[in-house]
Amino acid sequence: QVQLQESGPGLVKPSETLSLICSISGGSISGYFWSWIRQPPGKGPEWIGYIYDSGNTNYNPSLKSRVTISLVRSKNQVSLKLSSTTAADTAVYYCARERQLGDFDFFDIWGQGTLVTVSS
């Protein structure tokens, strides 16, 4: 059974780069899209972007200039980097697997999430 686990610093200073890792256990990176999604306190989820196992990426236009998602194949991990952070980037960050069935796709597996606070 595939499980996802996010890890990284819980506190980031403004203007610094937020870096998180999603570790995938019980399954392979291959054949799926891997997304990062964040949820500010008390608000709905916001999709950040995804990477396919080919390495192709797609980012939310509102974050595109600051986001990098990459694969660490040797460790079965997906990484997120978000630069030039501000307090508005404070959120719970989730990684999620996007499964495709025919023409349809959906997030079927999520990590537990990790809270990142941007503050000096």
Next chain:
Amino acid sequence: DIQMTQSPSSLSASVGDRVSIICRASQSISSHLNWYQQRPGKAPNLLIYAASTLQDGVPSRFSGSGSGTDFTLTISTLQPEDFATYYCQQSYSTQLSFGGGTKVEIK
């Protein structure tokens, strides 16, 4: 960008009630609509995909309907464990987006 709007933003209901939540897309998304349930402190959990297909293991009291721009999530007989926040999400566009959520509270 496709905007997803949910209504109501919150509702109060009793165990045993029938509850419906509306999700509207800013443009047609065919049936590319998913529903998630989120309990406090937990990650969202997939309930329904492709507007009306129940995810494996999800109780049959949950159902989804709609296509184009208007969608509905219905809980036929509300159970204590159903008090949570529900989100819709469109996967029609490569720019994925979620609704703002509907919180179902105990009356």
